[in-house]
Amino acid sequence: MSQQYGRVGLLYGGTSSEREVSLMSGQAIHRALLNMGVDVVAIDADDNLLQSLPGHQLDLVFIALHGPGGEDGTLQGALEYLKLPYTGSGVLASALAMDKLRCKQMWQGIGLPTTDFALLEADSDWSAELQRLGGQVMVKPAAEGSSIGMSCAATPEQLQAAWADASQYNTAVIAEPLLPGPEYTVAILDGQVLPSIRIESNAEFYDYQAKYFSDQTQYLCPSELSESREQELQTLCLQAFDSVGCRGWGRVDVMVDHQGQFQLLEVNTVPGMTSHSLVPMAAKAAGLSFDQLVEKILAGAL
Structure with a gap:
């Protein structure tokens, strides 16, 4: 024992x-x-x-x-x-990471790359917001995870319907420009940045089903980025993790925009640890078994 x-x-x-x-x-x-x-x-x-x-x-x-x-x-x-x-992370970092709206506001304030966004409300000008964000958007509850309540919209009617769906989960709902991708995720463990993972989903976007149950979702780890590009991504993700005040372990999600620039999506302070989960996959690429990963996370609490 x-x-x-x-x-x-x-x-x-x-x-x-x-x-x-x-x-x-x-x-x-x-x-x-x-x-x-x-x-x-x-x-x-x-x-x-x-x-x-x-x-x-x-x-x-x-x-x-x-x-x-x-x-x-x-x-x-x-x-x-x-x-x-x-x-894992403490009170403030956990609260801030969970609140995508305020996390994005903070990143914008300190100059870290994250897309523009709109805070949607019942009286929003759906047409104007859609046009301002580029005509295609991703709508999400500001304080949910696992892609719950998320959907895409490309017309004012779709945007209003997406807001109505997302608002069932959380009073704050945001819309962001729909990015072309690819999508990357980077795990951080005791200050060490693990190899990035590129996510390729056959779904319209990387939704709840694709994350946890689909065998059609492909994960590339290593993600086949060039050495300099991988370093750029890892540096950005560690900056994002540290800026929120996270500790111990977590995962930063990123997408690539139309100009090929990395854009921060969110920080997960208690990422999934299932058979389809990404932190164990990154840990394996870094030479850690699942049990070793769990022990490192546990040791971080001491």
């Missing part, structure tokens, strides 16, 4: 719209922790989590909750109050 971590609580599942993904991530992490000989208790986080946590007598928490309630700083704040060390 691995004693250095004490009793570890693995929080997974939860009540967000990403519950299904979190259950898969948690199961994979749980197997790895057992393989390592860690004294782990797997906890499917429900509304009574804060009342039940003290009863488990934990020394450390591994967070495998995706989306609101687990990845947005609220859980991190509660664990700080309980004086329980936990994996």
